[in-house]
Amino acid sequence: MHEMSLAEGILQLVEETARRENARRVKTVVLEIGQLSAVEPAALEFCFAAVAAEGVARAARLVIVDVPGSGKCLACGLAQPMAALFGVCTACGSHRLQPTGGSEMRVREIEIE
Amino acid sequence: MCTVCGCGEGETKIEGADHAHQHVHADGTVHSHTHQYKHHHHEHGVGGDLDFGAGPARAHVPGMSQARTVQIEQDILAKNNAYASENRRYFDERGIFALNLVSGPGAGKTTLLVKTIAALKDKVAISVVEGDQQTSSDAERIRATGVAALQINTGKGCHLDGYMVGHALERLRPAEESLFLIENVGNLVCPAAFDLGEHHKVVILSVTEGEDKPLKYPDMFRAADVLLLNKCDLLPYLEFDADLAEANARRVNPDLTIFRVSASSGDGLAAWLSWIEAGLETQRGKRMETVDALKRRVAGLERKLAAN
Numbered sequence: 001m002h003e004m005s006l007a008e009g010i011l012q013l014v015e016e017t018a019r020r021e022n023a024r025r026v027k028t029v030v031l032e033i034g035q036l037s038a039v040e041p042a043a044l045e046f047c048f049a050a051v052a053a054e055g056v057a058r059a060a061r062l063v064i065v066d067v068p069g070s071g072k073c074l075a076c077g078l079a080q081p082m083a084a085l086f087g088v089c090t091a092c093g094s095h096r097l098q099p100t101g102g103s104e105m106r107v108r109e110i111e112i113e
Numbered sequence: 114m115c116t117v118c119g120c121g122e123g124e125t126k127i128e129g130a131d132h133a134h135q136h137v138h139a140d141g142t143v144h145s146h147t148h149q150y151k152h153h154h155h156e157h158g159v160g161g162d163l164d165f166g167a168g169p170a171r172a173h174v175p176g177m178s179q180a181r182t183v184q185i186e187q188d189i190l191a192k193n194n195a196y197a198s199e200n201r202r203y204f205d206e207r208g209i210f211a212l213n214l215v216s217g218p219g220a221g222k223t224t225l226l227v228k229t230i231a232a233l234k235d236k237v238a239i240s241v242v243e244g245d246q247q248t249s250s251d252a253e254r255i256r257a258t259g260v261a262a263l264q265i266n267t268g269k270g271c272h273l274d275g276y277m278v279g280h281a282l283e284r285l286r287p288a289e290e291s292l293f294l295i296e297n298v299g300n301l302v303c304p305a306a307f308d309l310g311e312h313h314k315v316v317i318l319s320v321t322e323g324e325d326k327p328l329k330y331p332d333m334f335r336a337a338d339v340l341l342l343n344k345c346d347l348l349p350y351l352e353f354d355a356d357l358a359e360a361n362a363r364r365v366n367p368d369l370t371i372f373r374v375s376a377s378s379g380d381g382l383a384a385w386l387s388w389i390e391a392g393l394e395t396q397r398g399k400r401m402e403t404v405d406a407l408k409r410r411v412a413g414l415e416r417k418l419a420a421n
Contacts, residue, residue, distance in 0.1 A: 002307070005193075009193070013185055095363070105188065107189060109186070111183075113180040
């Protein structure tokens with residue numbers, strides 16, 4: 001359940017920004033969660049609703065933007081999509097695939113009023 | 114990837130084939146920019162806090178809701194990573210070599226630590242942080258070896274984080290050029306995401322588990338630099354295929370360093386211990402470089418002063 005810690009991290013960033021911007025409430029929180037990150041979006045939504053219950057973001061809608069996984073073959077160099085942290089190169093069949101994108105867990109923006 | 118427009122900056126580089134972005138400003142002007150080789154996202158003299166065009170309607174209409182969007186663009190773990198960097202700086206300035214030991218429950222982390230400490234404690238100062246949800250029994254086992262240990266109970270938490278380890282550093286005050294060992298909470302999932310400031314994560318897999326564990330819990334095997342395949346003295350009695358387990362681990366992490374060991378019989382521990390000693394040596398070297406660089410700076414400043 002490290003989604004709870006992540007939800008707290010998100011809330012911290014959101015509340016800091018909301019305070020700086022003198023927001024009355026946070027309407028939307030947009031996150032980017034990579035396909036290869038260790039995050040379960042449904043669990044994150046649940047945890048965020050729980051930790052945000054009291055503050056300025058209590059009614060905020062969480063929008064999770066999926067970032068597709070991508071990688072590069074260390075054997076032949078081909079860049080390709082990756083659905084998991086490991087895989088087989090579509091060109092040469094090597095297992096030496098190095099993930100290059102899709103591990104992000106970021107707060108992109110918030111909508112406030 | 115560019116997180117504003119979703120284009121693959123850094124992945125595809127085609128010379129002369131930059132793509133364009135169009136956007137609307139608060140005053141209604143529409144214009145576009147091409148992507149440069151290293152592109153950036155900019156604001157046109159209007160800070161995000163006064164940009165009325167950033168709302169959902171892309172324009173300001175008096176009387177309408179003043180909803181607006183504020184860019185944050187920050188890593189969710191930014192806070193933890195800042196604490197972790199602080200810890201790493203602490204270690205590096207003092208020439209300390211820090212390891213974060215992770216595994217599922219029961220893989221033999223504590224026994225392995227006890228054996229490692231027994232073999233090294235006459236050569237190097239050692240301090241240990243023990244992470245568990247409850248009890249201090251692990252810290253007591255470590256203290257019985259004669260080195261300093263601090264138990265962190267995470268309560269309902271499932272992992273140690275950079276903040277907790279920072280506090281442990283204040284309490285333990287590890288010696289310069291010493292070995293700092295962190296035994297994380299027994300959990301193959303969450304500790305993978307939390308940097309503690311260690312130099313390497315060491316994952317322990319025991320042969321009484323399954324060969325496919327690296328494929329089932331890839332995040333952890335990906336995050337680790339070293340795999341200790343533990344309880345290898347039991348291999349003759351099990352159907353565990355150690356070669357397959359290693360191959361699976363390398364599928365997830367091609368650069369993994371692997372040692373086959375048995376903490377209880379002591380088999381294979383020599384290679385693991387030499388790896389630690391090499392790490393200690395590297396940290397000492399790095400510290401000497403920093404000390405030497407400082408000495409050179411001081412000497413340079415003194416020369417300047419003398420010349421005046």
